[in-house]
Amino acid sequence: MLPDKEPIVIELDIKKLMMDNIVVTSGLVILFVAIQYICFKDFDFSFWTMISGSILFAILYIVFIVLHEAFHLIGFMAFGGAPFKSLKYGLNLELGIAYATTEQPLPNHAMKKALLLPFWTTGVLPTIAGFYFNNTVLVLVGAFLIAGAVGDFAMYKELRKYPKNALVQDDPHLPKLYVYMPEEKK
Template sequence: MLPDQEPHVIELDIKKLMMDSVVITSGLSILFIAIQYICLKDFEFSLWRMVSGFILFVLLYIVLIILHEVFHLIGFIVFGGVPYKSLKYGINLELGIAYATTDQLLPNHAMKKALLLPFWTTGIVPTVAGFYFNSTVLLLAGAFLIAGAVGDFAMYKELRKYPKNALIQDDPQLPRLYVYAPPKKSLSQK
Protein backbone atom coordinates (compact mmCIF):
# COMPACT_ATOMS: atom_id res chain seq x y z
CA MET A 1 0.00 0.00 0.00
CA LEU A 2 1.34 3.40 -0.98
CA PRO A 3 1.50 6.28 1.49
CA ASP A 4 -1.08 9.08 1.13
CA GLN A 5 1.44 11.65 0.01
CA GLU A 6 2.86 12.74 -3.34
CA PRO A 7 6.21 11.07 -3.91
CA HIS A 8 9.45 12.74 -4.90
CA VAL A 9 10.45 11.34 -8.29
CA ILE A 10 13.99 10.32 -9.19
CA GLU A 11 14.33 9.73 -12.92
CA LEU A 12 17.47 8.97 -14.87
CA ASP A 13 18.43 10.36 -18.27
CA ILE A 14 19.17 7.14 -20.19
CA LYS A 15 21.07 8.87 -23.02
CA LYS A 16 23.40 10.66 -20.59
CA LEU A 17 23.93 7.46 -18.60
CA MET A 18 24.77 5.52 -21.76
CA MET A 19 27.36 8.13 -22.74
CA ASP A 20 28.80 8.10 -19.21
CA SER A 21 28.91 4.30 -19.35
CA VAL A 22 30.79 4.32 -22.68
CA VAL A 23 33.38 6.77 -21.31
CA ILE A 24 33.82 4.82 -18.05
CA THR A 25 33.97 1.48 -19.88
CA SER A 26 36.65 2.79 -22.24
CA GLY A 27 38.68 4.32 -19.43
CA LEU A 28 38.51 1.27 -17.18
CA SER A 29 39.28 -1.11 -20.03
CA ILE A 30 42.40 0.85 -20.95
CA LEU A 31 43.43 1.20 -17.31
CA PHE A 32 42.93 -2.49 -16.45
CA ILE A 33 44.75 -3.72 -19.59
CA ALA A 34 47.61 -1.27 -18.94
CA ILE A 35 47.94 -2.47 -15.34
CA GLN A 36 47.84 -6.08 -16.51
CA TYR A 37 50.52 -5.42 -19.11
CA ILE A 38 52.79 -3.41 -16.79
CA CYS A 39 52.45 -5.58 -13.68
CA LEU A 40 51.98 -9.07 -15.05
CA LYS A 41 53.94 -8.78 -18.32
CA ASP A 42 52.33 -11.94 -19.64
CA PHE A 43 50.69 -10.55 -22.73
CA GLU A 44 50.54 -12.85 -25.71
CA PHE A 45 48.96 -12.02 -29.05
CA SER A 46 47.55 -14.52 -31.51
CA LEU A 47 44.56 -14.45 -33.83
CA TRP A 48 43.08 -17.62 -32.32
CA ARG A 49 43.46 -16.27 -28.78
CA MET A 50 41.82 -13.00 -29.83
CA VAL A 51 38.82 -14.67 -31.52
CA SER A 52 38.28 -17.21 -28.72
CA GLY A 53 38.72 -14.44 -26.13
CA PHE A 54 36.11 -12.30 -27.89
CA ILE A 55 33.60 -15.17 -27.97
CA LEU A 56 34.27 -15.95 -24.32
CA PHE A 57 33.91 -12.24 -23.44
CA VAL A 58 30.52 -11.98 -25.18
CA LEU A 59 29.20 -15.08 -23.40
CA LEU A 60 30.57 -13.95 -20.04
CA TYR A 61 29.16 -10.44 -20.53
CA ILE A 62 25.67 -11.81 -21.24
CA VAL A 63 25.83 -14.07 -18.18
CA LEU A 64 27.06 -11.20 -15.99
CA ILE A 65 24.31 -8.84 -17.20
CA ILE A 66 21.74 -11.47 -16.25
CA LEU A 67 23.46 -11.99 -12.90
CA HIS A 68 23.59 -8.20 -12.35
CA GLU A 69 19.80 -8.08 -12.42
CA VAL A 70 19.48 -11.28 -10.39
CA PHE A 71 21.63 -9.70 -7.68
CA HIS A 72 19.24 -6.74 -7.57
CA LEU A 73 16.45 -9.25 -6.91
CA ILE A 74 18.53 -10.98 -4.24
CA GLY A 75 19.16 -7.57 -2.67
CA PHE A 76 15.43 -6.83 -2.59
CA ILE A 77 14.84 -10.10 -0.74
CA VAL A 78 17.87 -10.05 1.59
CA PHE A 79 17.99 -6.34 2.47
CA GLY A 80 14.33 -5.40 1.95
CA GLY A 81 12.59 -8.59 3.03
CA VAL A 82 10.25 -8.59 0.03
CA PRO A 83 8.48 -11.82 -0.94
CA TYR A 84 9.71 -13.75 -3.97
CA LYS A 85 6.33 -13.35 -5.71
CA SER A 86 6.75 -9.55 -5.76
CA LEU A 87 9.83 -9.73 -8.00
CA LYS A 88 9.87 -9.05 -11.74
CA TYR A 89 12.73 -9.45 -14.20
CA GLY A 90 13.06 -8.80 -17.90
CA ILE A 91 14.40 -6.77 -20.80
CA ASN A 92 13.00 -3.46 -22.00
CA LEU A 93 13.75 -3.65 -25.72
CA GLU A 94 12.65 -0.05 -26.32
CA LEU A 95 15.22 1.30 -23.87
CA GLY A 96 17.72 -1.48 -24.52
CA ILE A 97 18.11 -2.35 -20.84
CA ALA A 98 17.59 -5.34 -18.60
CA TYR A 99 15.66 -4.68 -15.42
CA ALA A 100 14.82 -6.19 -12.06
CA THR A 101 12.10 -4.73 -9.89
CA THR A 102 9.69 -5.37 -7.07
CA ASP A 103 6.20 -4.05 -6.56
CA GLN A 104 6.89 -3.70 -2.82
CA LEU A 105 7.99 -0.55 -1.06
CA LEU A 106 11.52 -0.74 0.34
CA PRO A 107 13.11 1.36 3.06
CA ASN A 108 15.73 3.67 1.60
CA HIS A 109 18.61 1.91 3.38
CA ALA A 110 17.54 -1.43 1.85
CA MET A 111 17.09 0.02 -1.66
CA LYS A 112 20.56 1.58 -1.57
CA LYS A 113 22.12 -1.79 -0.65
CA ALA A 114 20.10 -3.59 -3.33
CA LEU A 115 21.22 -1.03 -5.91
CA LEU A 116 24.93 -1.55 -5.22
CA LEU A 117 25.03 -5.32 -4.62
CA PRO A 118 25.49 -6.12 -8.36
CA PHE A 119 28.38 -3.65 -8.62
CA TRP A 120 30.35 -5.72 -6.11
CA THR A 121 29.33 -9.16 -7.33
CA THR A 122 29.40 -8.72 -11.11
CA GLY A 123 31.87 -5.83 -11.43
CA ILE A 124 34.47 -5.95 -8.69
CA VAL A 125 34.64 -9.76 -8.27
CA PRO A 126 35.41 -10.45 -11.98
CA THR A 127 37.97 -7.62 -11.98
CA VAL A 128 39.79 -8.99 -8.94
CA ALA A 129 39.61 -12.49 -10.45
CA GLY A 130 40.94 -11.08 -13.74
CA PHE A 131 44.03 -9.67 -12.03
CA TYR A 132 44.48 -12.79 -9.91
CA PHE A 133 44.24 -15.20 -12.87
CA ASN A 134 45.85 -12.74 -15.33
CA SER A 135 42.73 -12.97 -17.51
CA THR A 136 42.10 -10.16 -20.00
CA VAL A 137 38.58 -11.50 -20.63
CA LEU A 138 37.67 -11.24 -16.93
CA LEU A 139 39.26 -7.78 -16.67
CA LEU A 140 37.26 -6.48 -19.62
CA ALA A 141 34.04 -8.07 -18.35
CA GLY A 142 34.68 -6.46 -14.96
CA ALA A 143 35.29 -3.06 -16.59
CA PHE A 144 32.07 -3.33 -18.61
CA LEU A 145 30.00 -4.37 -15.57
CA ILE A 146 31.50 -1.72 -13.29
CA ALA A 147 30.60 0.90 -15.89
CA GLY A 148 27.22 -0.78 -16.34
CA ALA A 149 26.42 0.10 -12.73
CA VAL A 150 26.54 3.83 -13.51
CA GLY A 151 22.73 4.01 -13.35
CA ASP A 152 22.70 2.23 -10.00
CA PHE A 153 25.22 4.73 -8.64
CA ALA A 154 23.18 7.66 -10.00
CA MET A 155 20.09 6.34 -8.18
CA TYR A 156 22.14 5.70 -5.04
CA LYS A 157 23.48 9.26 -5.13
CA GLU A 158 19.95 10.68 -5.34
CA LEU A 159 18.68 8.40 -2.54
CA ARG A 160 21.38 9.69 -0.20
CA LYS A 161 19.40 12.95 -0.04
CA TYR A 162 16.56 11.19 1.78
CA PRO A 163 16.33 9.69 5.26
CA LYS A 164 17.10 5.99 5.61
CA ASN A 165 13.50 5.24 6.62
CA ALA A 166 11.97 6.92 3.53
CA LEU A 167 9.99 4.40 1.49
CA ILE A 168 11.05 3.74 -2.09
CA GLN A 169 8.86 2.40 -4.90
CA ASP A 170 10.64 1.16 -8.03
CA ASP A 171 8.97 1.97 -11.35
CA PRO A 172 8.33 -1.31 -13.21
CA GLN A 173 8.90 0.15 -16.71
CA LEU A 174 11.31 3.07 -16.44
CA PRO A 175 14.55 3.87 -14.60
CA ARG A 176 12.61 5.86 -12.05
CA LEU A 177 12.12 5.71 -8.29
CA TYR A 178 9.31 7.20 -6.22
CA VAL A 179 10.42 8.39 -2.78
CA TYR A 180 7.93 8.71 0.05
CA ALA A 181 9.86 10.66 2.66
CA PRO A 182 8.51 10.59 6.20
CA PRO A 183 6.95 13.84 7.40
CA LYS A 184 9.40 16.17 9.06
CA LYS A 185 9.00 16.53 12.82
CA SER A 186 7.81 19.90 13.99
CA LEU A 187 9.56 21.66 16.84
CA SER A 188 6.71 20.75 19.21
CA GLN A 189 7.24 17.02 18.50
CA LYS A 190 10.96 17.05 19.35
Protein backbone atom coordinates in the same frame (compact mmCIF):
# COMPACT_ATOMS: atom_id res chain seq x y z
CA MET B 1 1.67 0.55 2.57
CA LEU B 2 2.58 3.83 0.86
CA PRO B 3 1.72 7.21 2.39
CA ASP B 4 -1.05 9.25 0.76
CA LYS B 5 1.25 12.16 -0.11
CA GLU B 6 2.76 12.75 -3.52
CA PRO B 7 6.15 11.08 -3.93
CA ILE B 8 9.40 12.72 -4.94
CA VAL B 9 10.28 11.36 -8.39
CA ILE B 10 13.84 10.43 -9.28
CA GLU B 11 14.14 9.90 -13.03
CA LEU B 12 17.35 9.13 -14.84
CA ASP B 13 18.31 10.44 -18.27
CA ILE B 14 19.02 7.27 -20.28
CA LYS B 15 20.98 9.10 -23.01
CA LYS B 16 23.28 10.74 -20.46
CA LEU B 17 23.76 7.41 -18.68
CA MET B 18 24.68 5.73 -21.96
CA MET B 19 27.32 8.40 -22.65
CA ASP B 20 28.62 8.11 -19.06
CA ASN B 21 28.77 4.33 -19.52
CA ILE B 22 30.84 4.65 -22.70
CA VAL B 23 33.28 7.06 -21.02
CA VAL B 24 33.64 4.97 -17.85
CA THR B 25 33.94 1.71 -19.82
CA SER B 26 36.67 3.17 -22.05
CA GLY B 27 38.56 4.58 -19.09
CA LEU B 28 38.37 1.36 -17.07
CA VAL B 29 39.40 -0.82 -20.02
CA ILE B 30 42.48 1.33 -20.64
CA LEU B 31 43.34 1.51 -16.92
CA PHE B 32 42.80 -2.20 -16.21
CA VAL B 33 44.69 -3.41 -19.31
CA ALA B 34 47.56 -1.05 -18.41
CA ILE B 35 47.63 -2.41 -14.85
CA GLN B 36 47.57 -5.98 -16.12
CA TYR B 37 50.36 -5.26 -18.60
CA ILE B 38 52.51 -3.59 -15.92
CA CYS B 39 51.96 -6.49 -13.51
CA PHE B 40 52.28 -9.43 -15.92
CA LYS B 41 53.82 -8.23 -19.22
CA ASP B 42 52.75 -11.37 -21.10
CA PHE B 43 49.91 -10.68 -23.48
CA ASP B 44 49.18 -13.13 -26.29
CA PHE B 45 47.77 -11.28 -29.31
CA SER B 46 47.54 -14.17 -31.75
CA PHE B 47 44.55 -14.34 -34.08
CA TRP B 48 43.11 -17.45 -32.41
CA THR B 49 43.53 -16.06 -28.92
CA MET B 50 41.69 -12.90 -29.94
CA ILE B 51 38.83 -14.87 -31.56
CA SER B 52 38.40 -17.29 -28.66
CA GLY B 53 38.76 -14.43 -26.16
CA SER B 54 36.10 -12.41 -27.97
CA ILE B 55 33.66 -15.32 -27.97
CA LEU B 56 34.33 -16.01 -24.29
CA PHE B 57 33.95 -12.29 -23.50
CA ALA B 58 30.55 -12.14 -25.27
CA ILE B 59 29.28 -15.22 -23.41
CA LEU B 60 30.51 -14.03 -20.02
CA TYR B 61 29.21 -10.51 -20.60
CA ILE B 62 25.68 -11.80 -21.27
CA VAL B 63 25.84 -14.18 -18.29
CA PHE B 64 27.07 -11.41 -15.99
CA ILE B 65 24.35 -8.98 -17.16
CA VAL B 66 21.77 -11.61 -16.22
CA LEU B 67 23.55 -12.11 -12.88
CA HIS B 68 23.70 -8.33 -12.34
CA GLU B 69 19.92 -8.13 -12.46
CA ALA B 70 19.54 -11.31 -10.39
CA PHE B 71 21.68 -9.73 -7.66
CA HIS B 72 19.32 -6.75 -7.58
CA LEU B 73 16.50 -9.22 -6.89
CA ILE B 74 18.55 -10.94 -4.20
CA GLY B 75 19.23 -7.52 -2.66
CA PHE B 76 15.52 -6.64 -2.64
CA MET B 77 14.81 -9.84 -0.71
CA ALA B 78 17.89 -9.88 1.56
CA PHE B 79 18.04 -6.19 2.49
CA GLY B 80 14.41 -5.13 2.06
CA GLY B 81 12.47 -8.26 2.86
CA ALA B 82 10.67 -8.23 -0.49
CA PRO B 83 8.73 -11.45 -1.06
CA PHE B 84 9.71 -13.56 -4.07
CA LYS B 85 6.28 -13.06 -5.67
CA SER B 86 6.84 -9.27 -5.75
CA LEU B 87 9.93 -9.57 -7.98
CA LYS B 88 9.97 -8.89 -11.72
CA TYR B 89 12.84 -9.50 -14.14
CA GLY B 90 13.22 -8.98 -17.87
CA LEU B 91 14.34 -6.91 -20.85
CA ASN B 92 13.00 -3.57 -21.99
CA LEU B 93 13.80 -3.81 -25.70
CA GLU B 94 12.52 -0.28 -26.36
CA LEU B 95 15.09 1.19 -23.95
CA GLY B 96 17.68 -1.52 -24.62
CA ILE B 97 18.10 -2.42 -20.96
CA ALA B 98 17.70 -5.41 -18.69
CA TYR B 99 15.77 -4.74 -15.50
CA ALA B 100 14.96 -6.17 -12.11
CA THR B 101 12.29 -4.64 -9.93
CA THR B 102 10.02 -5.30 -7.01
CA GLU B 103 6.42 -4.25 -6.57
CA GLN B 104 7.06 -3.82 -2.84
CA PRO B 105 8.32 -0.45 -1.64
CA LEU B 106 11.59 -0.71 0.28
CA PRO B 107 13.12 1.46 2.96
CA ASN B 108 15.72 3.78 1.46
CA HIS B 109 18.62 2.10 3.29
CA ALA B 110 17.60 -1.29 1.80
CA MET B 111 17.12 0.08 -1.73
CA LYS B 112 20.58 1.66 -1.69
CA LYS B 113 22.17 -1.67 -0.70
CA ALA B 114 20.17 -3.54 -3.36
CA LEU B 115 21.28 -1.01 -5.99
CA LEU B 116 24.99 -1.54 -5.30
CA LEU B 117 25.09 -5.30 -4.64
CA PRO B 118 25.57 -6.17 -8.37
CA PHE B 119 28.45 -3.69 -8.67
CA TRP B 120 30.43 -5.72 -6.12
CA THR B 121 29.39 -9.20 -7.24
CA THR B 122 29.45 -8.88 -11.03
CA GLY B 123 31.94 -6.02 -11.46
CA VAL B 124 34.53 -5.90 -8.71
CA LEU B 125 34.82 -9.65 -7.99
CA PRO B 126 35.40 -10.70 -11.65
CA THR B 127 37.97 -7.90 -12.00
CA ILE B 128 39.85 -9.06 -8.92
CA ALA B 129 39.68 -12.67 -10.16
CA GLY B 130 40.92 -11.54 -13.59
CA PHE B 131 43.95 -9.83 -12.07
CA TYR B 132 44.63 -12.74 -9.73
CA PHE B 133 44.53 -15.33 -12.54
CA ASN B 134 46.04 -12.96 -15.15
CA ASN B 135 42.91 -13.41 -17.27
CA THR B 136 42.30 -10.46 -19.57
CA VAL B 137 38.78 -11.61 -20.49
CA LEU B 138 37.68 -11.54 -16.84
CA VAL B 139 39.37 -8.16 -16.32
CA LEU B 140 37.51 -6.74 -19.32
CA VAL B 141 34.15 -8.26 -18.32
CA GLY B 142 34.65 -6.78 -14.87
CA ALA B 143 35.43 -3.35 -16.37
CA PHE B 144 32.29 -3.46 -18.51
CA LEU B 145 30.11 -4.54 -15.56
CA ILE B 146 31.58 -1.93 -13.22
CA ALA B 147 30.77 0.71 -15.83
CA GLY B 148 27.37 -0.91 -16.34
CA ALA B 149 26.51 0.11 -12.79
CA VAL B 150 26.55 3.85 -13.61
CA GLY B 151 22.75 3.95 -13.48
CA ASP B 152 22.73 2.19 -10.13
CA PHE B 153 25.25 4.71 -8.78
CA ALA B 154 23.23 7.62 -10.17
CA MET B 155 20.13 6.37 -8.34
CA TYR B 156 22.16 5.69 -5.20
CA LYS B 157 23.52 9.26 -5.32
CA GLU B 158 20.00 10.67 -5.54
CA LEU B 159 18.71 8.44 -2.72
CA ARG B 160 21.46 9.70 -0.39
CA LYS B 161 19.49 12.97 -0.13
CA TYR B 162 16.60 11.28 1.69
CA PRO B 163 16.25 9.71 5.14
CA LYS B 164 17.04 6.04 5.53
CA ASN B 165 13.45 5.28 6.54
CA ALA B 166 11.85 6.95 3.50
CA LEU B 167 9.99 4.41 1.36
CA VAL B 168 11.23 3.90 -2.19
CA GLN B 169 9.03 2.41 -4.91
CA ASP B 170 10.75 1.23 -8.07
CA ASP B 171 8.98 2.00 -11.35
CA PRO B 172 8.27 -1.32 -13.10
CA HIS B 173 8.91 0.03 -16.61
CA LEU B 174 11.27 3.01 -16.47
CA PRO B 175 14.53 3.91 -14.71
CA LYS B 176 12.58 5.90 -12.15
CA LEU B 177 12.11 5.79 -8.38
CA TYR B 178 9.33 7.24 -6.24
CA VAL B 179 10.41 8.40 -2.79
CA TYR B 180 7.81 8.69 -0.05
CA MET B 181 9.05 10.76 2.87
CA PRO B 182 8.33 9.43 6.36
CA GLU B 183 5.50 11.00 8.35
CA GLU B 184 6.72 13.82 10.56
CA LYS B 185 6.14 13.23 14.25
CA LYS B 186 4.17 15.94 15.98
